[in-house]
Amino acid sequence: xxxxxxxxxxxxxxxxxxxxxxxxxxxxxxxxxxxxxxxxxxxxxxxxxxxxxxxxxxxxxxxxxxxxxxxxxxxxxxxxxxxxxxxxxxxxxxxxxxxxxxxxxxxxxxxxxxxxxxxxxxxxxxxxxxxxxxxxxxxxxxxxxxxxxxxxxxxxxxxxxxxxxxxxxxxxxxxxxxxxxxxxxxxxxxxxxxxxxxxxxxxxxxxxxxxxxxxxxxxxxxxxxxxxxxxxxxxxxxxxxxxxxxxxxxxxxxxxxxxxxxxxxxxxxxxxxxxxxxxxxxxxxxxxxxxxxxxxxxxxxxxxxxxxxxxxxxxxxxxxxxxxxxxxxxxxxxxxxxxxxxxxxxxxxxxxxxxxxxxxxxxxxxxxxxxxxxxxxxxxxxxxxxxxxxxxxxxxxxxxxxxxxxxxxxxxxxxxxxxxxxxxxxxxxxxxxxxxxxxxxxxxxxxxxxxxxxxxxxxxxxxxxxxxxxxxxxxxxxxxxxxxxxxxxxxxxxxxxx
Amino acid sequence: xxxxxxxxxxxxxxxxxxxxxxxxxxxxxxxxxxxxxxxxxxxxxxxxxxxxxxxxxxxxxxxxxxxxxxxxxxxxxxxxxxxxxxxxxxxxxxxxxxxxxxxxxxxxxxxxxxxxxxxxxxxx
Numbered sequence: 001x002x003x004x005x006x007x008x009x010x011x012x013x014x015x016x017x018x019x020x021x022x023x024x025x026x027x028x029x030x031x032x033x034x035x036x037x038x039x040x041x042x043x044x045x046x047x048x049x050x051x052x053x054x055x056x057x058x059x060x061x062x063x064x065x066x067x068x069x070x071x072x073x074x075x076x077x078x079x080x081x082x083x084x085x086x087x088x089x090x091x092x093x094x095x096x097x098x099x100x101x102x103x104x105x106x107x108x109x110x111x112x113x114x115x116x117x118x119x120x121x122x123x124x125x126x127x128x129x130x131x132x133x134x135x136x137x138x139x140x141x142x143x144x145x146x147x148x149x150x151x152x153x154x155x156x157x158x159x160x161x162x163x164x165x166x167x168x169x170x171x172x173x174x175x176x177x178x179x180x181x182x183x184x185x186x187x188x189x190x191x192x193x194x195x196x197x198x199x200x201x202x203x204x205x206x207x208x209x210x211x212x213x214x215x216x217x218x219x220x221x222x223x224x225x226x227x228x229x230x231x232x233x234x235x236x237x238x239x240x241x242x243x244x245x246x247x248x249x250x251x252x253x254x255x256x257x258x259x260x261x262x263x264x265x266x267x268x269x270x271x272x273x274x275x276x277x278x279x280x281x282x283x284x285x286x287x288x289x290x291x292x293x294x295x296x297x298x299x300x301x302x303x304x305x306x307x308x309x310x311x312x313x314x315x316x317x318x319x320x321x322x323x324x325x326x327x328x329x330x331x332x333x334x335x336x337x338x339x340x341x342x343x344x345x346x347x348x349x350x351x352x353x354x355x356x357x358x359x360x361x362x363x364x365x366x367x368x369x370x371x372x373x374x375x376x377x378x379x380x381x382x383x384x385x386x387x388x389x390x391x392x393x394x395x396x397x398x399x400x401x402x403x404x405x406x407x408x409x410x411x412x413x414x415x416x417x418x419x420x421x422x423x424x425x426x427x428x429x430x431x432x433x434x435x436x437x438x439x440x441x442x443x444x445x446x447x448x449x450x451x452x453x454x455x456x457x458x459x460x461x462x463x464x465x466x467x468x469x470x471x472x473x474x475x476x477x478x479x480x481x482x483x484x485x486x487x488x489x490x491x492x493x494x495x496x497x498x
Numbered sequence: 499x500x501x502x503x504x505x506x507x508x509x510x511x512x513x514x515x516x517x518x519x520x521x522x523x524x525x526x527x528x529x530x531x532x533x534x535x536x537x538x539x540x541x542x543x544x545x546x547x548x549x550x551x552x553x554x555x556x557x558x559x560x561x562x563x564x565x566x567x568x569x570x571x572x573x574x575x576x577x578x579x580x581x582x583x584x585x586x587x588x589x590x591x592x593x594x595x596x597x598x599x600x601x602x603x604x605x606x607x608x609x610x611x612x613x614x615x616x617x618x619x620x621x622x
Contacts, residue, residue, distance in 0.1 A: 017600050024607030 005061035005068045006120070007053065008046040008076055009113050015042030016109035023102025032101030036091040039105040043084045043112070050076035050116075058477060064184060065123040071474030074323055075119035075250040081456070082243045082330045083112045088449035089338035090235035093346055094144075104144060108239060111137030115247035122258070124173045124183040127251055131169065131215070134247060135162050138240045142232040148347070154231025161214065161224045169211025175204035176259070188259040198263070205260055205267045209274070212255075215248035218308060219278040222301045226289075229297035234341030234348065237293065241300050241337060242330040249307060249326050253319055256311065257478050264314055271311045272404060278305030279411040286418050290352045292340060295418060296333075299377060302415060303329050309408050310392045313399035319475035321391035324468055328376070328384035328460050335453030336373040339366055342446050343439055353422055358430030363439040367426050369450045376457045378419045379412055384460030391468075558610060569598055 003010065019035045026032070050073055058069040087108060094104060114133025121127045139162060143155025177183055179200035180191035192201060210221060217225040229237050256267060282302030289295035307329065310322035343359065343366060344350045360367040376383035389412065396405045460467060537544050576583065576591045583590075605611055 017597055020604050021600050024604055 002061040004053070004056060005059070005066050006117075007049040008080065009116050009120075011046045011049055012042055012109045012113045012116070015039060015045075016106045016113070019102050019106040019109065023106070026102070032105075033091065035102040035105050036087065039109050040084065040087050040091070042109060043080055043087060046112070046116075047077060047080040047084065050080055060122065065126045066117070066120045067122040068120060069474070069477040070470060071250070071254070071323075071477050072120035074470050074474040075246060075326075076116055077470075078246055078327050078330060079112060079115050079119065079243045081452075082246070082334050083108060083115075083239060085334045085338065085449045085453050086235065086239040086242070088445045088452070089238055089334075089341055091445045092443040093235045093341040093446065094233065095346065100144075104141070107137040107141055111141070111239075112243065115243055118247040119250040119254075121251075122185045122254070124176065124185065124188075124255070124259075127255070128166075128170060128173060131166065131248075131251070134244050135166065135215075138236075138244055141236045141240065142228055144236060145233045145346070148231070150231035151233065152231075154228040157224055158228045158232075165211050165214030165221065167211075168207045168214075172204045172207030172209075172211060175200045175207065179204065185254060185258040189261060192260065193262045201260070201263060202266050205256075205263065206270065208255060209252075209267070209270055212248050212252050213274060216245050216252070216304045216307075217301050218274050218304045219281040219301055222278070222282070222304075225301055226285075226294045226297040229300075230291055230293050233346060234293070234337055234344055235346075238334050238337030238341060241297075242334045245300075245304070246326045246330050249322065252311065253322060253478060257319060261314075268312050268314060271308055272401075275305050275308035275312060275404060276407050278302065278308060279408055280305075283411050283414045283418075287414065289418070290354075292344070292351060292353055292356060292422065293348070295353070295422070296336065296340075299415065299419075300333065302411060303333075303377075305411070306389060306392055306408060309396050309401070309404055312401055312404060313395045315395060315399055316472070316475050316479050317391070317395040317398060319478055320468065320472040321388075321395040323471040323474055324464070325388040325392050327467060327471070328388035328457070331384055331453055331456040331460060332373045332376040335450060335457060336370060336377070338446065338449045338453060339370045339373070342366065342442060343370075353425050356422065357425045357428055359439070360427045361430065363442075366439065366442060366450075369454055371423055371426060372454055373457065374419045374423050376461070378416045382458070382461045384457045384464070386461055387464045387468075388460075555613065562605065562610070566598070566602075569594075 015038065019038060023032065023035055053068050053076070054070070054073045056068055058067070060067045087105070090104070090108075094101065111134045114130045114135070114137070117130030118127055118134065121130055139155055139159040142158050143152050145151035173183060176188060179195045179197050180188045182188055182191060195201060214221040214224075229241060232240070260267060279302050282298045282300075282305055286295050286298035286302065289298060303325075307322055307325045310318045310325060312318070313321075343356070343363070350356065359370070372383070376385035379385040379389045389408075393405050393408055396408070533539060533541055572594065573591065576587060576594075580587065
């Protein structure tokens with residue numbers, strides 16, 4: 001049944017359209033909170049539908065453009081869960097009385113449809129459409145604080161650079177089509193070893209990597225990240241620093257391991273450089289930040305770098321480690337931004353590290369949660385961040401990537417410094433004479449959001465087995481579909497280079 | 499390489515353009531009359547400033563036009579394959595059109611199609 005393959009997407013589309021229809025019919029003064037609750041409900045339904053897809057026989061639908069397998073289900077669950085937490089955090093942080101809130105929730109739902117499509121698409125044009133659906137809604141969401149110049153600036157910067165990067169991606173698809181005559185990922189893998197114009201494929205790989213490197217904010221395509229994260233409303237940053245990135249990583253895995261495994265010797269060095277530069281540049285720049293959101297923006301660049309380390313190890317463990325890292329990263333990042341969106345306020349009146357001084361004395365629970373997420377970002381044992389780094393680096397070491405692993409470990413040390421700087425600020429006494437800025441009471445939905453993300457981070461650090469198993473199953477399907485090409489890799493490697 | 503005709507073509511194009519511009523530069527007449535520098539050489543006098551401020555609503559309507567116009571392209575694509583896609587295709591096209599209609603209802607309800615000066619609901 002075709003529809004079963006895209007059931008989560010269908011649910012979210014219907015819910016999003018319904019909100020768009022109902023929202024303008026409500027009286028202007030009516031609270032928009034019910035639309036928020038409805039979108040939470042839809043997201044839970046999409047999560048359940050994705051989990052149900054796990055029991056379907058893996059297969060393609062709609063003339064082979066979407067594929068349901070363990071890999072797509074893993075990322076479906078990851079994205080739906082993340083967006084669910086972001087929605088819960090947003091319901092009370094964003095002014096629920098504003099009459100454009102229905103739009104806010106509908107955009108999140110429709111953007112999620114794009115992300116889900118990205119992870120299950122096995123046809124490059126559908127990947128592109130999914131990428132656009134998710135990007136366009138995040139462009140709008142970034143500028144949602146319309147009275148704030150910074151928010152508008154963030155939105156426009158994100159939009160201009162984002163569409164520029166998407167053009168690279170599209171050009172890469174066109175060149176791939178030129179080299180192989182198809183845009184189906186499996187067909188590309190089969191046709192690539194016999195292409196008469198390999199140079200087109202090599203260029204295409206570079207262009208696609210630029211386009212997606214922008215989306216995952218890997219250096220040197222990261223310049224938009226700090227400005228956009230600083231300007232966009234924090235509940236939106238909680239969403240857009242996590243789910244779309246995970247979707248883009250899924251696309252990277254699917255394209256590079258699914259379509260281009262036979263020219264792996266041409267792209268792995270690109271990933272090597274991208275990973276090393278992202279880690280180093282992200283961490284060094286984060287050291288110098290005063291704004292908490294900017295610091296976390298650079299930290300997310302560094303985390304994209306750690307994740308890319310896993311790409312360079314051309315192995316099943318590498319794919320599984322990358323997927324698992326994405327899961328841990330979104331769990332802790334959506335959590336810390338949920339805390340920030342409450343503590344900092346919708347208008348970001350608390351923004352610098354000094355503003356966060358003494359948070360433990362004002363709101364011990366929130367502060368505890370934030371400290372926990374920071375520890376996970378550092379990679380302390382018993383948190384998801386620890387196992388994520390562990391698997392990534394062990395996958396890299398298994399393939400003999402000693403240089404990259406050493407760079408990564410040094411970077412983890414540097415990263416600990418700025419996370420700990422924020423952590424000590426949280427627990428030190430507020431400066432004498434500084435105005436005590438009260439933190440408003442935490443609402444139930446925000447508490448739920450933080451509880452969900454904190455328990456996910458903890459469980460991933462204590463009992464990672466079940467999620468790691470699913471990640472490995474997903475990696476298995478990805479390596480399986482690339483299997484004929486996998487055989488071709490051997491042939492290419494054995495053949496004398498022309 | 500089988501790409502050499504392309505290179506030859508490129509060279510010919512450049513040569514042709516250089517020849518045309520160069521010849522007219524060398525052989526052509528030079529005028530320096532009163533109307534040479536004006537926007538319309540036919541002699542019509544331009545009036546007022548070119549920097550006219552247009553209402554932002556024009557851009558809004560232009561954007562709606564582009565968006566809905568583009569969506570119509572998808573319906574054309576369905577129309578040429580209507581027999582092959584069968585009733586499934588028909589149902590999906592209806593779903594697509596329903597979403598388009600929902601968009602129109604939304605735009606109308608939020609006041610985006612309101613042309614009156616006083617209605618600032620979209621911007622507010």
